[in-house]
Amino acid sequence: MQRIVCKAGNVSIGGGAKPVVQSMCNTDTLDVAASVAQCKALAGAGCEMIRLTTQGLRQVKALDEIRRQLRSEGISNPLVADVHFNSEVAIAAAAGIADKVRINPGNFSKDHDVAMEKLRELLKVCKEYGTALRIGLNHGSLGERITSVWGDTPLGMCNAIMEWLKVCVDNDFFNLTLSLKASNTKVMVEAYELLYRAMQDELGMLFPLHLGVTEAGNGDSGRMKSAVGIGTLLKEGIGDTIRVSLTENPVNEIAVARMLLKCMEDGSMDAQSREEYIVKAGYRYGSGLLAGGPDDFELQGSIAGRPLTAQEAEDIKDILLQASRRRFTKAEYIACPSCGRTLYDIESVLAEVRKATERFAGVRIAVMGCIVNGPGEMADADYGYVGQGVGKVTLYKGKTPVEKDIPQQEAVSRLVALIEKDR
Ligand code: SF4
16 A cells, blocks of 8 residues: 655654644734744644644735744744635745645536646646645535535545545645535544545555544533544544644643554553543544443542542543533533634634523534634534624524624624523
8 A cells, every 4th residue: 555645844744653733823814923923832832733723815925924034033843724615826826835735626616627727736836835834624514516415424425525635636735635524523534534545545646634523612522522533543643734623722632642543552541631631532432322322430640649539530531421421411512723813812712602602402503703714614413503703693593694783782682592592
């Protein structure tokens, strides 16, 4: 089996090497000083590759300046342009500015043939400048062409990305990674497993995979979801670069990612902190739980040199079972990590939403930073709180906007009223 290596700047991904740790800035890319400061903080924490929101040509220019300033200070981490809809922007970023560009080619045009053509144009530029590419499809972001045949399912995700991958291979472009993220750990694991097999069976080549549980939220549950989803795949030998996605300062993601990689070498349940214990528990038990294995085990081990208390064991097991989609004892939160497109302070809003809704056990509530990608990516949420504009929020029931453009100060209480009305 041929293992493809993707080279972005001075970092190689894949080919059986240790997974690369990466993250994404949540600053406004046009705020060069804030973005440079966050890139430096991420690099200092051990982040090997850094992604920045690049919605338009102004952001491409800002990215160029961010890169110039970082390089002048000796910070050589590869920079990844996160482009969603515009192939012209992706081409501009790929032309000697970003080391890698992240796209979903399906967003380039509603017409599949046009999207294919735009992807081919981008591949040409990437080849010319030695720029790497990530093709990333998230659960909930598939077009009707795919969902009408396979549904919004792991198989649909796998088949959709294989179509784009074959375009790359047919055009002799191999410098790429692939991702199929979902906030539901079961969907995420199945999608990557299917893709891994499809690459082996249909191409005889393994392209590097970028793993992540998207919209995982924050705190204990965000860490646990990432440990269960990413950990399950790493145990199977799948995954070449990882991003732990938290609705927090992205610097916090790096320690969690490193703890997760350490679990591959150290299987003990003795941890230095509650955070590390959660990561270890997700890594150790998540795969068995996702596969339908027994859930009647007791958590053991220690935190900071003292045995786990009965209360901690019960509490952490509840979080583990929920992250593994086995038992829902609390509301489930799907929250984006935020980025340069975010329209409000998502960390404090998520805390407010959690406090007001935690009692609704099993209800899935999305908190998303922007209207551009938020509604598509909140996948199977029952309710959504989505930033519509500055100080404005739209509330969703499933995929339908039900209260549009409401003032942010009223949004949490109106969300609670919406949920209560349905109970
Ligand atoms: S939903 Fe919008 S704000 Fe949130 S991470 Fe995605 S693009 Fe950024």
